[in-house]
Amino acid sequence: MKISVISPDRRQGGTTISIMLAIALAQTQNYTTCLTYTGNNNSSISGALGIKPSEDKTRSITQVIKLLEANAISGDEILDYCIQVPGVPNLQMIDTASDSISDEENAKLLKFAISNLSHQIVITDVTTEIYEEITDIIIENSDLIVMVITQSREIKEKLRHWEAAKIMAKLNKKGLVFIVNQYDPYVEAFRDTSKNMKLKHARCAKISYNPFIKRTSNIGKLQTILPYILEKDPRVMELNNDLKECLTVVLANLGKRMVWTS
Secondary structure, three states: OEEEEEOOOOOOOHHHHHHHHHHHHHHHOOOOEEEEEOOOOOHHHHHHHOOOOOOOHHHHHHHHHHHHHOOOOOHHHHHHHEEEOOOOOOEEEEOOOOOOOOHHHHHHHHHHHHHHOOOOEEEEEOOOOOOOHHHHHHHHOOOEEEEEEOOOHHHHHHHHHHHHOOHHHHHHHHOEEEEEEEEOOOOOOHHHHHHHOOOOHHHEEEEEOOHHHHHHHHOOOHHHHHHHHHOOOHHHHHHHHHHHHHHHHHHHOOOOOOOOOO
């Protein structure tokens, strides 16, 4: 199952949501999960998870590119280049960014990886623009699109622009759900947010604003927040139901049932 996470504008928290979905699916649903991303910069994902660049990364990536060009690498060999996320047994990421390769080579490597990863869930954090070729390719090969938005007037206007440009129609054909990130009830009620943005409420979920998300992300330990969420720690208690709803919406639209024991 391939999930793409996109945002209509920058700084909506798409990377954070990609990571939290991946962690939750790996830990609570026991799916083998892999994180990928578009573009040639992975500092956000690796930084939030505390993954340090390996010493031979440049050599390994350029080697894969050369093998791809020579048709000398099989699909299952891409697993050798996956990186284990610390503290999350079922979760890996594949690092396709490097200063030593071009954007075209990066896109080629990502397409090959996504086509051949054997994980049950592959989540791609789409950081490239909607009109870029690699974005189009990733969307076309997705089983579900998760759009991350916030409660802002600018996002409402951007969604209208995407509607007029037929982008929303294209995304809806692939299956589209929404996660309102950094949700704040003082801005407006959740149902009012979906109504004002003309979204089907049943296809929406939220992640409430919580400083511990940013705190753990800033210190490279975002994955450590999940046990506290599942144990309903008072500091992150509202995130328990939020994350449950996110997984319910995502898995229901993938035709899967969710198990939630907390």
